[in-house]
Amino acid sequence: xxxxxxxxxxxxxxxxxxxxxxxxxxxxxxxxxxxxxxxxxxxxxxxxxxxxxxxxxxxxxxxxxxxxxxxxxxxxxxxxxxxxxxxxxxxxxxxxxxxxxxxxxxxxxxxxxxxxxxxxxxxxxxxxxxxxxxxxxxxxxxxxxxxxxxxxxxxxxxxxxxxxxxxxxxxxxxxxxxxxxxxxxxxxxxxxxxxxxxxxxxxxxxxxxxxxxxxxxxxxxxxxxxxxxxxxxxxxxxxxxxxxxxxxxxxxxxxxxxxxxxxxxxxxxxxxxxxxxxxxxxxxxxxxxxxxxxxxxxxxxxxxxxxxxxxxxxxxxxxxxxx
Amino acid sequence: xxxxxxxxxxxxxxxxxxxxxxxxxxxxxxxxxxxxxxxxxxxxxxxxxxxxxxxxxxxxxxxxxxxxxxxxxxxxxxxxxxxxxxxxxxxxxxxxxxxxxxxxxxxxxxxxxxxxxxxxxxxxxxxxxxxxxxxxxxxxxxxxxxxxxxxxxxxxxxxxxxxxxxxxxxxxxxxxxxxxxxxxxxxxxxxxxxxxxxxxxxxxxxxxxxxxxxxxxxxxxxxxxxxxxxxxxxxxxxxxxxxxxxxxxxxxxxxxxxxxxxxxxxxxxxxxxxxxxxxxxxxxxxxxxxxxxxxxxxxxxxxxxxxxxxxxxxxxxxxxxxx
Numbered sequence: 268x269x270x271x272x273x274x275x276x277x278x279x280x281x282x283x284x285x286x287x288x289x290x291x292x293x294x295x296x297x298x299x300x301x302x303x304x305x306x307x308x309x310x311x312x313x314x315x316x317x318x319x320x321x322x323x324x325x326x327x328x329x330x331x332x333x334x335x336x337x338x339x340x341x342x343x344x345x346x347x348x349x350x351x352x353x354x355x356x357x358x359x360x361x362x363x364x365x366x367x368x369x370x371x372x373x374x375x376x377x378x379x380x381x382x383x384x385x386x387x388x389x390x391x392x393x394x395x396x397x398x399x400x401x402x403x404x405x406x407x408x409x410x411x412x413x414x415x416x417x418x419x420x421x422x423x424x425x426x427x428x429x430x431x432x433x434x435x436x437x438x439x440x441x442x443x444x445x446x447x448x449x450x451x452x453x454x455x456x457x458x459x460x461x462x463x464x465x466x467x468x469x470x471x472x473x474x475x476x477x478x479x480x481x482x483x484x485x486x487x488x489x490x491x492x493x494x495x496x497x498x499x500x501x502x503x504x505x506x507x508x509x510x511x512x513x514x515x516x517x518x519x520x521x522x523x524x525x526x527x528x529x530x531x532x533x534x535x536x537x538x539x540x541x542x543x544x545x546x547x548x549x550x551x552x553x554x555x556x557x558x559x560x561x562x563x564x565x566x567x568x569x570x571x572x573x574x575x576x577x578x579x580x581x582x583x584x585x586x587x588x589x590x
Numbered sequence: 591x592x593x594x595x596x597x598x599x600x601x602x603x604x605x606x607x608x609x610x611x612x613x614x615x616x617x618x619x620x621x622x623x624x625x626x627x628x629x630x631x632x633x634x635x636x637x638x639x640x641x642x643x644x645x646x647x648x649x650x651x652x653x654x655x656x657x658x659x660x661x662x663x664x665x666x667x668x669x670x671x672x673x674x675x676x677x678x679x680x681x682x683x684x685x686x687x688x689x690x691x692x693x694x695x696x697x698x699x700x701x702x703x704x705x706x707x708x709x710x711x712x713x714x715x716x717x718x719x720x721x722x723x724x725x726x727x728x729x730x731x732x733x734x735x736x737x738x739x740x741x742x743x744x745x746x747x748x749x750x751x752x753x754x755x756x757x758x759x760x761x762x763x764x765x766x767x768x769x770x771x772x773x774x775x776x777x778x779x780x781x782x783x784x785x786x787x788x789x790x791x792x793x794x795x796x797x798x799x800x801x802x803x804x805x806x807x808x809x810x811x812x813x814x815x816x817x818x819x820x821x822x823x824x825x826x827x828x829x830x831x832x833x834x835x836x837x838x839x840x841x842x843x844x845x846x847x848x849x850x851x852x853x854x855x856x857x858x859x860x861x862x863x864x865x866x867x868x869x870x871x872x873x874x875x876x877x878x879x880x881x882x883x884x885x886x887x888x889x890x891x892x893x894x895x896x897x898x899x900x901x902x903x904x905x906x907x908x909x910x911x912x913x
Contacts, residue, residue, distance in 0.1 A: 287878065292730050296757030319617055322655060323645065325736035333644060339647035342619045358712040374765050375837040382850055405889060430896050434619030453897060482796055550854055555610065557723045558644045560884030563874045566728060573753050574776060 272371045272588055274300045276568050277364045279352050279514065280379035281311020283554045284544025286336040287561030288377045294307065295569050300371065301340070302364070302500075304351035308333030309381050310545065311554055312551040313414035315397045319406065320554045332554065355514055360539055360575060361586040374576065375539045375568040376528060378515055379561060382545035382552065384550045385507035387419060389473030392504075399481025399501045402508075406429035410499050417484060418442070418506035419472060426450040426458045428505055433463040440497065442467045442486060458487045467497075475502065510546050532567035533560055539571055595694045596909055597623045601686045602675050603702035604835065606877045607867025609659040609668075610884030611700045613670060616666035618892050623694065624663070625687070626643050626673035631656030632704050633868065634877055638720045642729065643712060643877045655877065678837055683862055684909040695897065698862045698891040698908045701838055701850060702884060705868035705875065708830035710742060714798030715827075722804025722824045725831075727751035728876065734759045734824050740807060742795060743828035749773040749781045750751020751828055756786040763820065765790045790820075791877070798825065833869050845871040855890035856883055862894055 276292045277287045277361055281303035282352035290300035306312055314329035323332065340347065350366035355376065357363065365373040384402035386392060401407040404418075408431055417438045418429040421443035427450075432439045441458070446468045448455050458464055469490040483498050488519045510525045520528045520536040528550075529535055535542050543560035545552045576583045599615045601608045604626035609673075615622035634908055637652035640874060644820040647653065663670065673689035678699065680686065687694040707725035715723055727741075731754055739759045741752040744766035750773075753766045764781070769791045771778050781787055792813040799806045806821050833848045843851045843859040850858055850865035858865050866883035868875045899906045 283644065290642060290644055291728075293752070293823075296730070296731070318665075319613060319885075321606065321613055321662060321885070322643065322658045324658060324665050335645045335647060339644060342647050343639075390665065405614075405618070408619070426911045427893060430616070431892060453844070457897060500649050553885055555878075555885045559879045562644070562876055562878045566874050569754060570750060573750070573780060 270325070272300075272369060272370060274373045275370055275572060276300075276375045276377060276565065277302065277362060277373035278379055279364070280309060280381055280544065280546075281307050281337075281347065281380060282311060282381050282557060282566075283333070283336065284381075284557040285309070285377070285379035285495075286333070287558035288338050288379060288543055288565040289340040289345035289347075289370070289561075290336070290343060291562045291565035292568065293340065293345040295565065295570070297565075297569060298339070298346075299565070300346045300348055301348060302348050302352050302366065303511040305350075307337065307347075307349075310383060313397060314406070316410070319411075323516035333506055341385055346482050351516060355518065357537075360583045362539065372586045374572050374583055375541065376562045377561070377564045377568065378535070378540065378542040378546055379544045379557075380511040380514065380546050382510045382526070385509055386503060387472055387504050387506065389472050391477070395475055395477060395481045395550065396444050398479065398520050400475065401501060401503050401504075403589050404431050404503050405551070406476035407501075407503075408435050413437050414499060414500035415500045416440070416501040416503060417472075417497065418503045418505060421445060421450065422505065423454060425451045425487060426454050428503060429464055430458055430461060432503065436501075437463065439464050439536045440467055440499065441465070442472060444469065444471050444489070446490070472502070476481055511550070512546060515542075524548070534567060534571075539575070541568055595623075595692060597621050597694060598895060599623075599698045599699045599888065600685060600694055600696035601625065601702055602687070602875055603632060603704055603869075604630050604660075604670065605634060605702060605704050605880060605889075606656070606659065607880040607884040608662050608700070608702035610633070610881035611702060611866055611888040612663040612668035612670075612790060612884075613659070613666060613788065614885045614888035615891065616663065616668040618888065620888075620892060620895070621660070622670075623671055623696070625671050625673060625675050625689065626823045627672075629671075630660065630670075633706060636720060637729070639733070640877065641732075652788045675837060678841065680860075683906045685862065695909045697895050697906055698785060698864065700891065701842070701858070701863065701883070701888045702867045703834040703837065703867055703881075705831050705867050708793055708825060708832055710829065712795050712797055712825050714800070718798055718800060718804045722800060724824060724826050725796065725828075726753050728874070730824075730826075731755050732757050735741050737762070737823035739824040739826060740795075740820065740822045741826045741828060744768060744771045744773065746773045746777060747830065748828035749777050751826060753781055753784060755826065756784055756802055760786065762787050763790055763822065764788070765793050767793060767812070768792065769793050769813070775840065788847070791865070795825070803901045814873050828849040831875070835869060843880075847871075856887035857890060857894075862891070862898070864891055
């Protein structure tokens with residue numbers, strides 16, 4: 268039988284949401300553990316320049332910002348565990364987390380596993396990621412003043428972000444594989460009326476070229492069966508964002524896209540299970556919104572533990588920390 | 591006729607919510623203005639030690655943190671205006687802000703005027719504010735390890751925070767002016783079962799004493815007509831938090847306590863008017879949650895402007911910036 272380790276809060280994911288939850292939990296007198304399977308710090312660590320986390324006015328890399336958050340969690344004694352969570356179970360109200368190495372019991376669980384953009388899967392995409400290839404106009408639009416950019420996609424997000432990018436770029440191509448948009452009509456009307464936006468229909472990017480930074484793309488028009496090269500300084504891919512929900516999809520209520528549904532306490536439909544950060548069904552996915560979610564989830568989890576652990580009808584006591 | 595100044599977003603309040611909104615708006619290619627009537631930085635500036643804004647692991651004062659956020663807003667060119675807003679009006683979809691000096695037009699408005707705790711109004715309260723007198727257990731509980739504290743109040747917040755404080759303090763008095771709690775029954779049950787909590791009924795604090803830091807309080811029991819001195823290291827006042835809603839109470843939909851009701855975009859019931867930070871009806875009021883609100887409100891305002899400003903049926907064009 269595997270040894271069992273006991274915590275107040277098990278946090279799955281070490282991005283801004285997970286670490287913020289760990290800071291609030293540990294400083295709030297609870298014993299949290301943060302599980303991280305791969306690269307510490309989450310998706311933001313692939314970002315070269317973060318300049319919109321309020322208070323950090325000197326531009327830093329995503330890794331540097333997350334290192335500061337890790338030091339913050341360390342300061343209050345939050346435990347960080349580099350094991351991959353394989354499954355989540357429940358025994359009554361007690362939560363069971365099984366990793367590739369051990370079994371952990373926790374009174375509450377915060378799911379902060381994040382999300383990731385769907386990739387274009389074309390040559391050059393990985394090479395130029397962060398060097399002209401972006402998946403977030405809110406994050407990176409500012410860097411494209413008077414430049415030429417291409418947005419890939421035809422849904423609400425793609426078209427909204429194309430319009431947002433016209434605040435900076437001198438020209439915005441919207442490259443869509445169909446001959447009509449999926450975006451709602453009013454957004455389409457605004458985009459069609461915008462003189463900086465040019466739509467390229469029935470087309471897909473075939474390859475991305477450049478030296479150190481993106482310089483051009485080859486696109487293929489399916490209906491005309493023609494290739495064409497376009498000079499661009501940046502590419503914003505809006506072909507979907509995918510929740511990292513493998514651990515919870517059979518258990519937690521999700522929206523149509525697979526993001527976790529939560530109430531204003533960040534509580535999911537399962538008692539004592541919270542979600543925070545990009546995994547949550549919400550409008551704006553940024554470091555600051557993720558960190559806010561994490562703080563709220565940890566604060567809520569503390570209240571939940573206080574209310575539930577003395578209840579005679581639950582077996583939450585089996586999750587009790589050793590005295 | 592007063593001269594009119596035109597902006598994309600008028601932000602009322604310069605705390606974490608207002609400055610975060612300014613950072614996101616200015617970096618998002620919009621022209622924002624932040625109005626601040628009194629002390630720059632909002633309520634957090636009275637705090638001596640902020641150690642739970644994720645990423646800032648070195649303890650700093652509230653004023654220092656807000657100075658960093660101000661530099662951040664300055665970096666992207668957000669305008670900050672030290673004028674007191676006297677009234678808010680609308681002309682169609684265009685928002686009118688009148689200060690003690692000028693009139694401003696803006697396409698959107700973000701209300702970030704904050705909230706403030708109801709005070710005990712007893713001698714010593716102001717002198718020891720931040721030196722033993724606190725209005726936020728989530729913020730300051732950590733500083734009271736193995737100390738004796740008193741919580742004043744009898745509602746859900748007072749009792750929940752008293753239980754939270756037992757994670758740190760060796761003894762928690764709950765001083766309530768009535769002989770029963772207003773908190774919901776299950777919270778009462780948990781609190782009564784907690785051996786660290788002692789209830790002092792029918793009583794009010796009369797005075798707070800100490801040298802540099804709180805050392806004791808005098809309480810008066812109304813039903814027994816008796817005074818009594820108690821040694822305490824800290825006092826947490828939970829007798830109400832009051833929204834700074836004077837500018838919006840006649841216009842924006844509010845909850846029963848007077849906090850602004852918003853949707854997930856931070857949009858109020860009035861088209862193009864957003865709320866962010868402590869003024870919002872929500873669970874957890876912290877710097878991190880306020881900053882998140884501000885970012886979301888600015889992001890949403892940009893989308894709203896894009897959709898609405900080209901609409902022939904609105905007069906939002908009268909808010910257009912000079913070319």
